[in-house]
Amino acid sequence: MLEDTSFAIHPGTEKQNEAAAYHDIGSVIDQEKVDDTYHFTCENGRIAICFYTDSIVRIVMNPKEAPKMKGSRSVIPEPKHVEVREEITSDLHLLHTAKLRLSISKSPFRMNIFDQEGKELVAEGEHGMAWRESGEIAVFKEMDVADHFYGFGEKAGFLDKRGEVYEMWNTDVYAPHNPETDPLYESIPFFMTLRKGKAHGIFFDNSYRSWFDMRSFGDRYAYRAEGGELDYYVMAGPGPKEVVYQYTYLTGRMPLPPKWAIGYHQSRYSYQTEQEVRTIVQNFIDRDIPLDVVHLDIHYMNGYRVFTFDEENFPNPEQLIKDLREMGVRVVPIVDPGVKKDPEYPVYQEGVNKDLFCKYLEGDIYFGDVWPGTSAFPDFTDEESRTWWAEKHRFYTDIGIEGIWNDMNEPAVFNETKTMDVQVMHRNDGSPATHRELHNLYGLLMGKATYEGLKDQLNGRRPFLLTRAGFAGIQRYAAVWTGDNRSFWEHLQMSLPMVMNLGLSGVAFTGPDVGGFAHHTNGELLARWTQVGAFTPFFRNHSAIGFLYQEPWRFGERYEAVIKEYIRMRYRWMPQFYSLFAKASKQGLPVMRPLFMEFPDDEKTYNLNDQFMIGDNVIIAPILAPAVVDRAVYLPEGEWIEAASGKVYQGKQTYLIHAELEDLPLFIKKGTAVMQTEWTSNQDKSWKRVSMDIYAGEDEERYRFTYYDDDGETFAYQHGSYLELEVEIVSTKTAVNVEIVNRNGDYVPAYGQIDVQVIGRKDGQDVIINGDKMNGSNYLSLAE
Ligand code: GLC
Numbered sequence: 211m212l213e214d215t216s217f218a219i220h221p222g223t224e225k226q227n228e229a230a231a232y233h234d235i236g237s238v239i240d241q242e243k244v245d246d247t248y249h250f251t252c253e254n255g256r257i258a259i260c261f262y263t264d265s266i267v268r269i270v271m272n273p274k275e276a277p278k279m280k281g282s283r284s285v286i287p288e289p290k291h292v293e294v295r296e297e298i299t300s301d302l303h304l305l306h307t308a309k310l311r312l313s314i315s316k317s318p319f320r321m322n323i324f325d326q327e328g329k330e331l332v333a334e335g336e337h338g339m340a341w342r343e344s345g346e347i348a349v350f351k352e353m354d355v356a357d358h359f360y361g362f363g364e365k366a367g368f369l370d371k372r373g374e375v376y377e378m379w380n381t382d383v384y385a386p387h388n389p390e391t392d393p394l395y396e397s398i399p400f401f402m403t404l405r406k407g408k409a410h411g412i413f414f415d416n417s418y419r420s421w422f423d424m425r426s427f428g429d430r431y432a433y434r435a436e437g438g439e440l441d442y443y444v445m446a447g448p449g450p451k452e453v454v455y456q457y458t459y460l461t462g463r464m465p466l467p468p469k470w471a472i473g474y475h476q477s478r479y480s481y482q483t484e485q486e487v488r489t490i491v492q493n494f495i496d497r498d499i500p501l502d503v504v505h506l507d508i509h510y511m512n513g514y515r516v517f518t519f520d521e522e523n524f525p526n527p528e529q530l531i532k533d534l535r536e537m538g539v540r541v542v543p544i545v546d547p548g549v550k551k552d553p554e555y556p557v558y559q560e561g562v563n564k565d566l567f568c569k570y571l572e573g574d575i576y577f578g579d580v581w582p583g584t585s586a587f588p589d590f591t592d593e594e595s596r597t598w599w600a601e602k603h604r605f606y607t608d609i610g611i612e613g614i615w616n617d618m619n620e621p622a623v624f625n626e627t628k629t630m631d632v633q634v635m636h637r638n639d640g641s642p643a644t645h646r647e648l649h650n651l652y653g654l655l656m657g658k659a660t661y662e663g664l665k666d667q668l669n670g671r672r673p674f675l676l677t678r679a680g681f682a683g684i685q686r687y688a689a690v691w692t693g694d695n696r697s698f699w700e701h702l703q704m705s706l707p708m709v710m711n712l713g714l715s716g717v718a719f720t721g722p723d724v725g726g727f728a729h730h731t732n733g734e735l736l737a738r739w740t741q742v743g744a745f746t747p748f749f750r751n752h753s754a755i756g757f758l759y760q761e762p763w764r765f766g767e768r769y770e771a772v773i774k775e776y777i778r779m780r781y782r783w784m785p786q787f788y789s790l791f792a793k794a795s796k797q798g799l800p801v802m803r804p805l806f807m808e809f810p811d812d813e814k815t816y817n818l819n820d821q822f823m824i825g826d827n828v829i830i831a832p833i834l835a836p837a838v839v840d841r842a843v844y845l846p847e848g849e850w851i852e853a854a855s856g857k858v859y860q861g862k863q864t865y866l867i868h869a870e871l872e873d874l875p876l877f878i879k880k881g882t883a884v885m886q887t888e889w890t891s892n893q894d895k896s897w898k899r900v901s902m903d904i905y906a907g908e909d910e911e912r913y914r915f916t917y918y919d920d921d922g923e924t925f926a927y928q929h930g931s932y933l934e935l936e937v938e939i940v941s942t943k944t945a946v947n948v949e950i951v952n953r954n955g956d957y958v959p960a961y962g963q964i965d966v967q968v969i970g971r972k973d974g975q976d977v978i979i980n981g982d983k984m985n986g987s988n989y990l991s992l993a994e
Pocket of ligand 1: 754
């Protein structure tokens with residue numbers, strides 16, 4: 211192919227100034243307010259503006275007619291009635307809420323948005339909203355020299371996306387995954403801008419193929435989409451956390467996962483027989499390595515037909531699942547969307563007879579090649595197909611399965627375009643539209659069908675769903691793993707910013723294949739990767755057919771010991787993780803965060819790619835290269851205690867930290883606490899003892915956090931059966947004061963009390979719990 215040779219940079223192939231080819235929206239001709247929506251008729255298009263909260267405004271432009279404001283399916287809430295003060299002058303139209311000020315100049319229509327302090331968030335200059343005859347819509351915004359960009363869902367490359375161009379089009383990319391490989395499996399057309407410590411967000415609710423360009427237009431950035439309305443939301447922030455909160459207010463938050471889903475998962479493409487699965491699990495038991503889930507990849511099926519088991523290799527799945535469950539392990543099978551074209555296969559028969567597959571306008575079913583060969587694809591855009599698919603999962607839930615792994619749901623098809631024909635006409639719940647428009651929603655809607663089906667069938671137990679493809683809002687249904695990476699150190703490195711940006715894009719439950727999927731891993735890489743995996747929200751070791759097996763024990767005793775230690779560490783940190791997941795489910799905040807989220811005024815954190823935070827007080831600086839045992843670690847403001855050594859480091863400095871293969875540099879902010887438990891056994895993973903490990907401060911440090919617990923597997927928490935403690939810790943020269951400021955919920959865990967351990971306590975410092983001076987054994991009783 212010519213594009214793969216130097217011909218690609220032949221003179222004369224450079225892009226022209228793209229902005230020139232657009233029709234500008236032009237000047238305002240007419241304006242009116244209908245209910246709570248402000249309408250502007252301009253020379254070249256119509257605009258509607260409405261508020262969702264006083265911090266969130268929606269702007270919709272349609273080149274030809276009044277905006278339909280349909281949205282994609284990502285946004286859940288309706289606009290709220292917001293107090294808006296309107297001011298109209300001859301050339302300006304001003305709309306103020308308590309948090310935002312929109313200033314619209316009328317000739318031509320340009321909109322600038324300011325925060326409550328009058329700081330400009332979003333500005334249009336020479337160019338604003340525009341469109342092309344092809345149906346493409348676009349908007350150009352000014353780019354401040356101080357702007358840094360984050361989010362955009364699942365993207366390769368570094369944390370800060372300034373200077374990048376990204377495409378939104380869910381794509382199955384087996385190889386390569388380079389810093390420039392784009393697009394990948396998930397499309398989330400949302401980003402956050404950080405400018406001098408303040409953040410705001412923009413979400414483009416358009417499912418067509420679209421692009422963000424922070425590179426090509428000098429001091430402007432652009433968003434454009436192949437079709438549809440220009441429909442976007444501006445979120446006021448003012449900090450990165452508020453932006454994620456606002457974005458997930460719109461697109462939803464993750465359901466609280468069952469505890470088992472945040473444990474360790476072991477997978478392989480594929481464990482090919484029941485016996486192999488049993489042997490793998492038995493190894494975990496015998497070696498006392500924690501394991502919650504084993505995944506079944508495509509070989510469990512009969513000829514890759516979904517909703518079947520291969521009778522020879524998996525003769526008795528129900529017994530298998532039951533036996534593993536007794537060992538403390540659950541089974542999560544893969545389910546792809548492609549249904550094999552086979553007239554003797556009941557699922558295919560039903561899909562055809564009930565008219566549930568994706569079709570062309572003319573009525574022919576669309577067929578594409580995937581693992582089973584020629585296959586049809588359920589039309590998840592339609593309720594009837596979703597309900598059918600959901601019901602089909604009884605095949606799994608009836609035999610004790612509580613989690614499903616959705617793959618190839620971009621949808622991937624083995625052809626030149628890698629996906630379904632864009633001319634397929636989806637039913638789309640009564641508003642038919644082509645695959646060109648709905649492609650990016652296919653994975654999201656498969657997720658919706660699957661999650662809702664499982665939830666229905668599990669008699670009050672929480673389902674777990676893992677997905678490869680998705681769109682804005684996917685967090686409502688599924689955890690996301692980052693697809694087919696390789697056993698390269700570079701892919702371990704790239705996974706950190708990728709997972710952090712996914713977290714900023716509303717997807718808190720995410721992680722890469724630990725150890726690398728394709729290519730051959732080795733003991734050192736697997737050990738270092740497991741150290742990271744122990745702290746990424748989703749923690750699964752998965753490897754591909756044809757490459758070395760990479761279970762924890764495959765590379766000899768030294769590596770096994772390290773890997774085991776870190777998987778166990780994950781389980782010791784479970785109470786901390788679970789509380790952070792609870793926060794993600796309530797406020798949308800990511801579990802794993804870039805440092806700038808907590809230190810937005812510290813420029814050194816703006817593109818810090820090789821360190822991350824768990825919650826707001828723990829920094830992890832893993833080793834990400836072979837044979838390295840020393841690395842630079844930047845610690846932001848505050849004092850930081852290295853967990854392993856107890857050594858205290860002053861913040862705002864960079865240190866050279868030593869870490870042998872056995873070590874993971876992990877720092878806890880002085881004056882704060884983490885919740886821990888002890889690893890017991892695979893068969894009984896309930897927490898026997900929970901401790902609050904306080905890293906004593908002495909200089910009036912004040913720290914508040916929320917500890918959350920419940921039964922870990924049912925929805926009883928939605929009816930009050932949970933424990934939520936809001937804890938405040940104040941350290942002074944004479945005391946470490948621990949106070950429960952608030953307690954909610956009526957769940958009393960079996961462990962009955964929380965042991966309070968104060969680390970680094972100075973002579974003369976007392977421990978005071980809820981006002982009582984403690985001597986010797988310190989604990990907080992949970993009895994009511
Ligand atoms: C895809 C998935 C991978 C899976 C394989 C076989 O490549 O990304 O995780 O193992 O298909 O199902």
